[in-house]
Amino acid sequence: MFRRSFLSLITVLLIPTGLMAASNPLADAFAALTAEQRQTVLAEMQTGGLYDGALDASPSDEVTTALQLTAETVVANGYEGPKLDVTTAAGATAFVAAIVSGDMAKWIYGEGEEMDG
Numbered sequence: 001m002f003r004r005s006f007l008s009l010i011t012v013l014l015i016p017t018g019l020m021a022a023s024n025p026l027a028d029a030f031a032a033l034t035a036e037q038r039q040t041v042l043a044e045m046q047t048g049g050l051y052d053g054a055l056d057a058s059p060s061d062e063v064t065t066a067l068q069l070t071a072e073t074v075v076a077n078g079y080e081g082p083k084l085d086v087t088t089a090a091g092a093t094a095f096v097a098a099i100v101s102g103d104m105a106k107w108i109y110g111e112g113e114e115m116d117g
Contacts, residue, residue: 025092026067031059032093037100044099045070048108071095074107 030038038057045051050073051066071086085091098104105111 024064025089026071026086026096027059027064028089029092029096030063030067033096033100037096041067041096041099044102044105044108048073048110050108067096070099070104070108073110074104077107077110079104079107 030041033041035057038059039055042051042053042055042057042063045066046055048070050070051063053060053062053066068086071084075084082094083091084095086095095104099108
């Protein structure tokens with residue numbers, strides 16, 4: 001009886017770890033930024049109308065969703081630079097870094113190549 005209870009406890013403790021959702025590259029890339037950089041990203045997305053949450057620089061599901069929407073918006077607004085693959089750690093890191101540096105601003109704000117011609 002004790003052995004069965006013990007094994008059940010071990011199973012209960014181990015199963016949730018194995019079933020946890022895989023990390024999201026965009027969420028991870030955002031979380032890796034400094035607080036000041038995260039605020040910059042949130043402000044850029046807010047200015048572009050893609051995020052309406054707090055500018056508290058805290059990672060959240062709402063922020064991750066806004067980052068995904070931002071990536072889709074950048075492509076829809078005519079971005080033709082290096083392929084945006086925000087499903088990989090490297091791609092997501094490059095994307096959020098480009099937001100921080102301002103390199104994505106015109107596509108976030110809808111002033112990208114879709115406006116040219």
